[in-house]
Each structure stands twice: as structure tokens, then as C-alpha cells.
Amino acid sequence: MGFGYPFPELRIQDVGKVVTEDDRIVMAALGVPIIECYLLVSPNSGTPGERLLNLKALHAAIRAELKERGYQWGQSDIPPEIEKSFGKRLKKLGWFKSEWPSWAVQI
Numbered sequence: 001m002g003f004g005y006p007f008p009e010l011r012i013q014d015v016g017k018v019v020t021e022d023d024r025i026v027m028a029a030l031g032v033p034i035i036e037c038y039l040l041v042s043p044n045s046g047t048p049g050e051r052l053l054n055l056k057a058l059h060a061a062i063r064a065e066l067k068e069r070g071y072q073w074g075q076s077d078i079p080p081e082i083e084k085s086f087g088k089r090l091k092k093l094g095w096f097k098s099e100w101p102s103w104a105v106q107i
Contacts, residue, residue: 008032009072035066037076052089059093077102 008030010016015031039058041051066074075098078086087097 011070032073033071034073034075035071037062037074039076055089056093075102 008014010030010032014033015029017029018025019027039055041055045051046054063074076090076095078090087095
């Protein structure tokens with residue numbers, strides 16, 4: 001389609017359906033597992049520095065477990081009022097802000 005994103009790495013448990021015309025695939029829909037990540041923080045617990053250390057440790061631990069379970073991508077919705085400040089911390093942990101608007105559907 002020319003949008004410049006890589007074709008996803010598909011695995012046997014991923015979902016895929018196609019539409020064909022004259023034995024040619026003209027459209028495909030793919031479903032690959034992406035985990036939605038949440039962070040729950042007690043804002044009055046410890047100092048900001050201690051909370052940052054806890055965030056780094058938690059991030060490393062959950063990232064390793066998710067990778068072990070076969071996830072390739074994680075995503076998180078950040079409230080607009082903290083996106084600027086918290087986004088800086090996420091960048092340092094390897095996160096990036098998607099350039100594309102995010103849409104959702106309940107399955």
C-alpha cells in the first residue's frame with residue numbers, strides 16, 4: 001500500500017483473512033498480538049527518584065516476561081495532562097510516540 005511500515009512477523013496463532021478476485025489476493029486483514037500496558041502508581045509513595053527507580057525495575061521485568069511469552073509490541077494510552085512529562089521517561093525506556101492516530105474496537 002506504500003505507507004512505509006514493515007510487514008508484520010506472522011506466527012501460526014495470529015489471525016488472517018483474505019479476499020480474492022480471480023485467484024489473486026486483493027485485500028487481507030491481519031490480527032497480531034499487541035499487549036496493552038498499564039502502570040499503576042501510588043503518587044505519595046517514596047520520592048520522585050525512588051519512583052523512577054521502581055519504574056525502571058518494573059519496566060525491565062515486565063518487558064522480559066512479555067518477550068518470553070512471544071509479544072513483539074506493547075502499547076499504552078497516556079492521559080494528555082501527563083503525556084509531556086511522562087513521555088520523556090517513556091522515551092528513555094525505549095518507547096516512542098506513534099505518528100498515527102490510534103483507534104480501538106471492542107471484540
